[in-house]
Amino acid sequence: HMAPGPAYSALADALRSLILSLRYIEPKSRALPVMRHSTNVWKIRIDNPKLLVASRIVIRVGSELSEDALRK
Structure with a gap:
């Protein structure tokens, strides 16, 4: 695929949402x-x-992204 970015946008959005919800x-x-x-x-x-x-077993996916970067 010449431009893989669009193909992964839904996955990136799901992971971003997961990271934000794990903070609670x-x-x-x-x-x-x-x-x-x-x-x-x-x-x-x-x-x-x-x-x-x-x-509950929760798998935490860590990242070095700032709060603003996660919410983009």
Whole structure:
């Protein structure tokens, strides 16, 4: 595709929205240790099965973008 930008605009909008919505969840969350599995793949280990029943699992996608850049 000669101009891939337009093809990814819907995906970029969805990720931007996800990042903004995670900011409301983050203060109530606790981080789990992350281990590198392979290139661009990470894994976590959940030792307490109650965590899966009593909690929501949220994957946080981080970025170095400013608040203004996220809302564009």
